[in-house]
Amino acid sequence: MKTIEYHQFGEQLFVEKLANGLTVYLQPKRGFHKTIATLGVNYGSVDSQFNLAGKLISQPAGIAHFLEHKMFDKKDYDVFELFNQTGASANAYTSFTNTNYLFSTAGNLKKNLMILLDFVQIPYFTEEKVTREKGIIDQEINMYRNDAGNRIYFQTVADLYPKSPLALDIAGSVDSVSQITLADVQTAYQTFYRPENMALFITGNLDPVETLDWIKENQKQKPAASPIDVTRHVPIPAAAREAIHQHSMQITRPKVAVGIRGDDVVPTGRAGVKYEMAISMMxxxxxxETAATYDDLYQDGVIDDSFSWEFENERTFHFALLSADSDNPDEFITKIHRVIDQIPEKLPELTAAFELQKRELYGNYIEMMDSQEAISGQFNGFLGEPVTIYDEVDILNRLSLEDVLRITETFLKSSTIQSEIIRAKA
Known part of the structure; x- marks a missing residue:
């Protein structure tokens, strides 16, 4: 078992790749009573097309999310019931690029860990259960379709990445889900739910040697599968350089978003984390709320407390999204564009603000180190090298304003900007 030392914080990360290909990451937190375990699968909604043994496989949109749901439904019980019996809290979620299964517990770690590994690695699929699940997911899709915030997010992403898997909701559509067959589910599972395509991260009240022994014993029953020849196929066609799209819903106040798609190549590993951190700091x-440009927009009535931004940096794509409720969405778009155009010129003048921002972000990281949820949420085991919250602090400390300017210029130079407005339906 390899040990990675984080001497500055008195923390350790224990790493071992098992014989069947599963990589295990263990981070004990002394003095903590709770433990969180996350079993991640490097498979998400964008992976609906792939080459398998030289043949292009195209599956219905939403199948990764559908598969996540099906993992909990066994022959004669629901997995959530097993976790409830031990006092653990369990959950799962699917993103564009990953599917994660997790539990949180203050006791019975071994039992809960066995439940987690077994229910994800021992599937139970039938025609009847696949058919029944479609109705459940249809209800979920319809619920989110009526949520204006959810719609403007996914519509912006869809227009940033037209005619690509990103143009479709993570859950798919009612039509695409209706097309999912038992054979589709089995093919997706056998292709991506393989130990070598998974990572298990556990943090909290644990003994790393004892915990690893439990995992090894469990995984002896799940030997490595025969090698397969699989290549993901995620087409990302070009989009219009700049456009505004308009929609309507039953809402009381318009919603507006500006999306910025980067078409530059983002490095992998910690260099990719540096890229993401640089754009986020910009x-x-x-x-x-402490930025002068924010204050100008706020005082002009262009934005209010509903304004937010986010930056997504994932396998094969990255974009920024700025959104708000606005009585004048056209003005919002115009002035946000104006700020974006001025960023490369004004960024070098913000030395003092940058240093202050670094100190604030450093304080946020220190605070997160006392939260297993934050530690687990920040961990990424699919970058070719593990990246923990402690690695991010090291990257932050080394980040300069020159780095931020260089990365920002690269991001914006080749960017595509798409804007969305959802107005109240007449």
């Missing part, structure tokens, strides 16, 4: 320097 956005903070211009759009956080």
């Amino acid at each position: 956005l903070d320097l211009f759009f956080s």
Whole structure:
């Protein structure tokens, strides 16, 4: 078992790749009573097309999310019932690129860990259960379709990445879900739910040697599968350089969003984390509540407390999204564009603000180190090298304003900007 030392914080990360390909990451937190375990699968909604043994497989949109739901439904019980019996809290979620299964517990770690590993690695699929699940997911899709915040987010992403898997909701559509067959589910599972395509991260009240022994014993029953020849196929066609899209819903106040798609190549590993951190800090320097440009927009009535921004940096794509409720969405778009155009010129002048932002972000990281939820949420085991919250602090400490300017210029130079407005339906 390899040990990674974080001497500055007195923390350790224990790492071992098991014989069947599963990589295990263990981070004990002394003095903590709770433990969180996350079993991640490097498979998400964008992976609906792939080459398998030289043949292109195209599956219905939403199948990764559908599969996540099906994992909990066994022959004669629901997995949530097993976790409830031990006092654990369990959950799962699917993103564009990953599916994660997790539990949180203050006791019975071994039992809960066995439940987690077994229910994800021992599937139970039938025609009847696949058919029944479609109705459940249809209800979920319809619920989110009526949520204006959810709609403007996914519509912006769809227009940033037209005719790509990103143009479809993570859950798919009612039509695409209706097309999912038992054979589709089995193919997706056998292709991506393989130990070598998974990572298990556990943090909290644990003994790393004892915990690893439990995992190894469990995984002896799940040997490595025969090698397969699989290549993901995630087409990302070009989008219009700049456009405004308009929609209507039953809402009381218009919603507006500006999306910025980067078409530059983002490095992998910690260099990719540095890229993401640089763009996030740039956005903070211009759009956080302490920024002068934010104050100008606020005083002009262009934005209010509903304004927010986010930056997504994932496998094969990255974009920023700025959104708000606005009585004048056209003005919002115009002035946000104006700020974006000025960023490369004004960024070098923000040395003092940048240093202050770094100190604030450093304080946020220190605070997160006392939260297993934050530690678990920040961990990424699919970057070619593990990246923990402690690695992010090291990257932050080394980040300069020159780095932020260089990365920002690269991001904006080749960017595509799409804007969305949802107005109240007449």
